[in-house]
Structures are given as structure tokens and as C-alpha cells.
Amino acid sequence: MSDELERPQSRRERLWEIIFEAETPAGKFFDVALLWLIGLSVAAVMLESVDSIRAEYGTLLKTLEWAFTILFSIEYLLRLFLVRRPWRYATSFFGIVDLLSCLPTYLQLFLPGAQTLLVIRILRFLRMFRIFKMVQHMRGGDTIMRALAASRAKIIVFFLTVCFFAVIMGTLIYLVESTREDTQFTNIPVSIYYMVVTITTLGFGDITPKTPFGMGLTAVAVLTGYAIIAVPTGIVSAEMAKAAQGDETTDACPSCGVHGHLPDANFCRKCGEKMS
Numbered sequence: 001m002s003d004e005l006e007r008p009q010s011r012r013e014r015l016w017e018i019i020f021e022a023e024t025p026a027g028k029f030f031d032v033a034l035l036w037l038i039g040l041s042v043a044a045v046m047l048e049s050v051d052s053i054r055a056e057y058g059t060l061l062k063t064l065e066w067a068f069t070i071l072f073s074i075e076y077l078l079r080l081f082l083v084r085r086p087w088r089y090a091t092s093f094f095g096i097v098d099l100l101s102c103l104p105t106y107l108q109l110f111l112p113g114a115q116t117l118l119v120i121r122i123l124r125f126l127r128m129f130r131i132f133k134m135v136q137h138m139r140g141g142d143t144i145m146r147a148l149a150a151s152r153a154k155i156i157v158f159f160l161t162v163c164f165f166a167v168i169m170g171t172l173i174y175l176v177e178s179t180r181e182d183t184q185f186t187n188i189p190v191s192i193y194y195m196v197v198t199i200t201t202l203g204f205g206d207i208t209p210k211t212p213f214g215m216g217l218t219a220v221a222v223l224t225g226y227a228i229i230a231v232p233t234g235i236v237s238a239e240m241a242k243a244a245q246g247d248e249t250t251d252a253c254p255s256c257g258v259h260g261h262l263p264d265a266n267f268c269r270k271c272g273e274k275m276s
Contacts, residue, residue, distance in 0.1 A: 016082050019075070020252035038124045041068035045118045065115060069105040076102060088256035088271050097123045151235045158231055162199065169221050170195040177214045184208065199225040
């Protein structure tokens, strides 16, 4: 009979469920409260950069900044304490973001102005995807990250191809436009900058060609830009479609804390640690 009874949870296990899991009421409450604290802390940093607000409420904003930092520091240390392998969590994406969201406040003691880097805390909003996934069975954040990781080789090749094209086109328009006395294409780097702006269809207008051939090269660059600008979107979308196949749980790895495992997964998809 005693074997059928569930073993009472230890305090450490209860803390684990609250901080790392999102399926329990306590875990969901913790995650939602954390998102509110992140949003308020980022807002406080932004308001402090406004001179009139800083002059009147500077002391209050500084106090809030330290209060938020202390809370986030305690949370970070708890996460390191609860995982089986703290170093793996510390070197994971969220582990690094959690650390960087606390450091600027301490760095300002030695480097004045470093506290403005606290806006990096906004990256912690990526945790909200885990909450939405739990409620609506969506895999938002993990799907995007996997798709980007899976398509990185293709994106790199595409990026280098565009760079080579910009260098060639920039050199050509420099050879054409540099013959004019009033030219704005004074050197090849400036000409490459112009082509990058043109290919990406930004079109600042700070530099313009004067010769018919230069205008023709610009037209070719613009049309090419329209033709290739959708390529990375298609690559990532295809990988997202692959990554979206199958359901995932919100279970966190007890070793590194990463989420996004299949329901029948026995080992962590990132560190290989046994899930239970």
C-alpha cells in the first residue's frame, strides 16, 4: 500500500516546479510575475534616460533598478542551485541572458552609464513563448530558434553571396562615377556602402549616381534586391515548418534547464542528460 502512495515532494523539487516548469498554477504565476518585473525594469531604465524624469524621480528609479537587479540575481542563483549541472545552464542561451540582465547594475559602480545596458533584460521576454505554448499548445520560441539554427548554413551562404554581389556592383559603379568631378563615389568602400543600401531597398538618398550607366547599375541592383530579399524568409519558413511537426512538452531538463522536449523523450535534446 505504501508503494502506491506518492512520495512527498522536497522543498528543492517544489522550487524546481515553480521556477522551471509552467504547467502548475505556481509555476505559471511565477512566470507571469517574472514577465511583469522584466517589463517594469526595462521601463524604468528607459525613463531614467529622459532628463526631465531623471531630475525629478532619479532617486526612485535608482532604487527600483537595484531592487529589480537583486530580485533577478536571487532568481539566477536559484536556477544555478536547482539544476544538476549549473555550468551547462550558465552557458546556455537563457543562462547567459539571465546573467547579463544583472551585470550592468553592478558594473555601473566601476563604469558610469553601464546601467543603460539593462535593456538587454527585454530578451528575457522570450520566456513568454513557453507560457503561450503551455496554454495554446504552441511552440513559438523554440520553433523559431530551431529554424534559425537549422538554416544558419544556408543563410551564411546567402549572406556571403549578397556581399560579393555588393562588392562587385560597388566597384563597377565606382569606376563609372569616379570620372566625374562632382562625384559622390569618392572611393570603393563608399560605393559598396551605396550598393548595400540599394540592394536592400533602403534608399537613403545620401548618395546618387549622375551618369546614365551608373543609374542603370542602380536599377539592376534595386531589381536584384527585390528578387533576393525574400530568399532568407523562405529558408527560415521552410525550416520552421519542419520544426513545427510534432508536439512538445514544457518539461525542463533537470541538468541544463532547457525546454522543448517531445512527450516520449527520455533524454535532454541539448545535453543528453536523463530527463527523470
